[in-house]
Amino acid sequence: MAGALGSAPGARWNDFEVGRAEGGAPRLVLAGAAAEAARAKGATRHHLTLTHDGGMAAATVILEAP
Secondary structure, three states, X not given: OHHHHOOOOOOOHHHEEEEEOOOOOEEEEEOHHHHHHHHHOOXXXXXXXXXXXXXXXXXXXXXXXX
């Protein structure tokens, strides 16, 4: 998420929550300093994809601004 937000002063791990959207897709919920940083960048939507294999996991986040 640091790549999508760049520097998000004050953001902590618990400012990012992964849940499930309807249909089971992963859903990202931003709170605190992370949500403020996304708003400051003009982001109105965000997308999350997760993958895992052999004990390794990766996530990709894309922020969308009009």
